[in-house]
Amino acid sequence: MIDVSTKYLGLKLSGPIVVSSTPLSESIENVRRMEDAGASAIVLTSLFEEQLALESRALDEDLSRGTESFAESLGYLPDLNDYRMSHEIYLDHIRRCKEAVNIPILASLNGVTTGGWVRFAQESEQAGADAIELNTFALATNRSQTSAELESQLLELVASVCQAVDIPVSVKLSQNFTSLPHLAAKLEDAGAAGLVLFNRFYQPDFDIESLEVRPTLHFSTPSELLPRLHWSAILFGHLNADIAITGGVHSAEDVIKSIMAGASVAMMCSALHIHGIDHIGRVLSDLQYWLEKREFSGLAQTRGCLSRRSVPDVSPFDRGNYIKTLSSYSLRQTVAAF
Numbered sequence: 001m002i003d004v005s006t007k008y009l010g011l012k013l014s015g016p017i018v019v020s021s022t023p024l025s026e027s028i029e030n031v032r033r034m035e036d037a038g039a040s041a042i043v044l045t046s047l048f049e050e051q052l053a054l055e056s057r058a059l060d061e062d063l064s065r066g067t068e069s070f071a072e073s074l075g076y077l078p079d080l081n082d083y084r085m086s087h088e089i090y091l092d093h094i095r096r097c098k099e100a101v102n103i104p105i106l107a108s109l110n111g112v113t114t115g116g117w118v119r120f121a122q123e124s125e126q127a128g129a130d131a132i133e134l135n136t137f138a139l140a141t142n143r144s145q146t147s148a149e150l151e152s153q154l155l156e157l158v159a160s161v162c163q164a165v166d167i168p169v170s171v172k173l174s175q176n177f178t179s180l181p182h183l184a185a186k187l188e189d190a191g192a193a194g195l196v197l198f199n200r201f202y203q204p205d206f207d208i209e210s211l212e213v214r215p216t217l218h219f220s221t222p223s224e225l226l227p228r229l230h231w232s233a234i235l236f237g238h239l240n241a242d243i244a245i246t247g248g249v250h251s252a253e254d255v256i257k258s259i260m261a262g263a264s265v266a267m268m269c270s271a272l273h274i275h276g277i278d279h280i281g282r283v284l285s286d287l288q289y290w291l292e293k294r295e296f297s298g299l300a301q302t303r304g305c306l307s308r309r310s311v312p313d314v315s316p317f318d319r320g321n322y323i324k325t326l327s328s329y330s331l332r333q334t335v336a337a338f
Contacts, residue, residue: 003300006264007264008242008244009168009242011130011131013040014038014040015299016040017255017265017268017284018042018265018267018268019043019267019280020043020269021108021135022045022269024277025042031100031101034277034280037277037280037281038284041105042097042103043106046109046135047108049109090107091127092127094124094128095127095128098127104131106170109121109134114157114160117134117157118160118164121161121164124165125165125167129167130167131193133169134157134170135172136172136173147177155190159190162191163191170196170242171187171195172199173196174199174201175228176201180234180235184239185239187241188239188241194241194264195244196244197228197232197247198227200220219270219274220247220271222248225247226248228247228248229258232262232263233317237262237308244266245258245267246267246268250268250270250274251286252289256290260304261306262307271283
């Protein structure tokens with residue numbers, strides 16, 4: 001049997017497939033099935049910063065009933081009923097997951113400011129979480145807010161959480177940063193033990209009949225893997241922090257590409273919603289077959305072999321790829337015309 005074990009955030013994992021944050025993990029039965037199928041770790045569904053703010057506001061309103069004093073600045077937030085878990089239920093879920101399975105359980109905290117994250121990160125650690133994934137997503141909609149301010153806010157959040165807990169912390173990033181290598185180094189300096197590439201950008205759609213802007217959700221496709229491979233391959237070898245790839249991982253081929261780009265693990269979410277939790281086992285079986293057929297001694301042997309620092313021609317990772325791709329396309333179109 002080929003050795004497909006790996007390490008991520010200092011954790012020894014039986015394989016490279018980690019379940020990314022998904023509502024599927026809200027069920028203890030599903031968590032058990034994920035372990036049985038071959039998942040080496042599970043990132044629980046996210047708890048949102050806005051959720052903590054709403055719970056705090058609800059408590060304040062209870063304590064000051066009749067005084068008409070409430071956090072008006074939070075009026076833009078969704079109703080508390082929109083969230084499936086309170087933070088106490090979330091902490092209890094961590095405990096129950098740890099009792100149910102033997103693989104690492106990661107808490108997922110979704111936010112952009114320090115707020116109550118430090119306290120909740122500590123509570124997650126006390127509940128038994130093996131690591132914390134900070135699922136960050138900040139969108140600049142105010143022209144007075146600079147990119148430097150956004151990055152500074154992110155670094156402050158990461159540093160605060162890393163200093164508050166003893167368990168490793170990974171940061172799930174958006175790909176919309178101007179200089180990702182520079183930011184990655186700063187995040188490592190702030191204490192991040194891993195980077196997760198990338199948070200998917202869910203964009204609203206326009207209903208032209210009702211004149212409403214509505215949230216939309218589409219499952220990922222393998223085509224979304226490409227920018228994740230690109231940046232993992234660029235970052236590999238220049239950081240001590242581990243790299244995880246999430247978004248577009250659907251098959252054994254996608255997992256192999258992720259590891260070859262330099263990732264320690266590949267995370268699955270949409271593929272499990274589409275094909276079912278047992279899909280993990282099929283992917284692992286295909287992965288084993290691929291490695292055996294090519295006579296690799298283990299998965300670790302392939303890690304980073306197609307990263308920017310490992311290939312003789314780095315132009316595909318730089319501007320040269322842009323030039324070659326457009327030039328070759330134009331040439332094919334011209335030849336076809338004749």
